[in-house]
Amino acid sequence: MKVRTQMHEDTMSDPDLFKRGMRRLAAGVSVITTLDDGRPAGFVATAVTSVCADPAPSLLICVNRSASCHAVIHKSGIFCVNVLGEGDVEIANLFSSREHRHRRFTDCDWEALETGAPALTGALASFDCRVSEKMEVESHTVFLGRVATIKLWEREVHPLLYVDGHFDSLRSVALAKSAA
Numbered sequence: 001m002k003v004r005t006q007m008h009e010d011t012m013s014d015p016d017l018f019k020r021g022m023r024r025l026a027a028g029v030s031v032i033t034t035l036d037d038g039r040p041a042g043f044v045a046t047a048v049t050s051v052c053a054d055p056a057p058s059l060l061i062c063v064n065r066s067a068s069c070h071a072v073i074h075k076s077g078i079f080c081v082n083v084l085g086e087g088d089v090e091i092a093n094l095f096s097s098r099e100h101r102h103r104r105f106t107d108c109d110w111e112a113l114e115t116g117a118p119a120l121t122g123a124l125a126s127f128d129c130r131v132s133e134k135m136e137v138e139s140h141t142v143f144l145g146r147v148a149t150i151k152l153w154e155r156e157v158h159p160l161l162y163v164d165g166h167f168d169s170l171r172s173v174a175l176a177k178s179a180a
């Protein structure tokens with residue numbers, strides 16, 4: 001095996017290059033919800049990772065301190081991860097743009113599971129969690145969530161993806177392949 005050691009612009013470690021590299025990591029898209037003194041709050045996230053399934057299912061989310069839900073999750077200690085499907089681009093846009101914050105919960109159907117954080121009934125899946133640990137990392141907090149309830153709302157699994165700065169779906173790849 002040959003190991004190339006040459007350093008040039010595209011191999012140095014800096015925040016911009018990090019972001020460009022991470023944009024190539026295709027990710028599922030979720031709406032994370034919580035409760036702010038009984039009022040629903042939520043935002044879009046791709047930084048959602050399964051941690052373990054046994055004996056207690058757990059996952060983690062990374063939340064920017066600048067997100068309005070950051071302080072709310074700290075305080076409430078609950079959040080629900082709602083995995084979006086390919087038809088949910090409008091919801092994703094709503095939950096990731098500040099100017100539409102007031103409209104976020106007006107159009108879709110939501111249901112409280114165990115913790116009370118809103119679960120999106122049209123999502124692919126919802127993971128209703130209680131915060132079990134927190135870790136501060138520079139601009140973000142990593143919240144570890146112990147899953148209290150899981151709902152699989154849809155039979156078919158066609159996820160919404162985010163890659164290279166835009167929303168996409170697996171089906172567009174499949175369609176492109178079958179057309180070729």
Ligand SMILES: Cc1cc2nc3c(=O)[nH]c(=O)nc-3n(C[C@H](O)[C@H](O)[C@H](O)COP(=O)(O)O)c2cc1C
Pocket residue numbers: 029042043044045046047048062063064065066067068069095096097098101162
């Ligand atoms: C595709 C996508 C993925 C995102 N992932 C995260 C994430 O994992 N964590 C995070 O804190 N913000 C993430 N954001 C940014 C928030 O969704 C966005 O800043 C949102 O407006 C924050 O909520 P607020 O407007 O109520 O403060 C993401 C945005 C997009 C478009």
